[in-house]
Amino acid sequence: MDLGSMICTPINPTCKNCPIQNKCKSFQLNLQNMIPVKTSKSQKKEKNINWLLIASKDKVLLKRNVNKGIWQNLWLFPEANSLNYEKFNLLEEKESLPLIVHNLSHQKLSIFTKKYFLKNKDRLPIDRRGFVWVNKKESVKMGIPKPVKTILENHL
Numbered sequence: 001m002d003l004g005s006m007i008c009t010p011i012n013p014t015c016k017n018c019p020i021q022n023k024c025k026s027f028q029l030n031l032q033n034m035i036p037v038k039t040s041k042s043q044k045k046e047k048n049i050n051w052l053l054i055a056s057k058d059k060v061l062l063k064r065n066v067n068k069g070i071w072q073n074l075w076l077f078p079e080a081n082s083l084n085y086e087k088f089n090l091l092e093e094k095e096s097l098p099l100i101v102h103n104l105s106h107q108k109l110s111i112f113t114k115k116y117f118l119k120n121k122d123r124l125p126i127d128r129r130g131f132v133w134v135n136k137k138e139s140v141k142m143g144i145p146k147p148v149k150t151i152l153e154n155h156l
């Protein structure tokens with residue numbers, strides 16, 4: 001018999017049917033609903049993400065995520081560490097967007113996004129195998145995860 005799943009359940013254990021009732025300290029102390037202490041499930045791993053929302057007059061820059069794990073092969077914004085100093089100098093900083101906290105089953109993501117404007121998008125050298133300029137209106141139809149969609153819909 002699986003005592004833990006059938007009798008000694010976390011809520012309202014059926015002590016009257018329990019084969020070890022006479023040895024159970026919780027039962028003797030009438031603390032069946034408190035002992036053993038229920039520990040919460042293992043804590044989610046926390047991760048910070050720093051995205052750059054880079055937009056020209058009519059286009060926005062997206063980057064395909066080739067990393068294994070979450071959002072593999074979806075389109076995301078470039079991460080802050082994907083541009084070097086010279087490239088940053090071409091951008092006009094606009095604003096920091098509100099923090100987005102996105103919960104996955106095993107991870108809690110804190111997403112920080114800075115918005116930049118680029119007057120002439122052709123001046124920014126990009127690796128065309130991984131980056132793409134997308135028409136702003138079309139961008140939400142790309143294969144994108146929910147936080148990217150939220151940012152595109154609210155901050156373009």
Ligand code: SF4
Binds near residue numbers: 007008015024
């Ligand atoms: S007697 Fe103790 S071990 Fe048995 S069900 Fe009750 S609390 Fe659980």
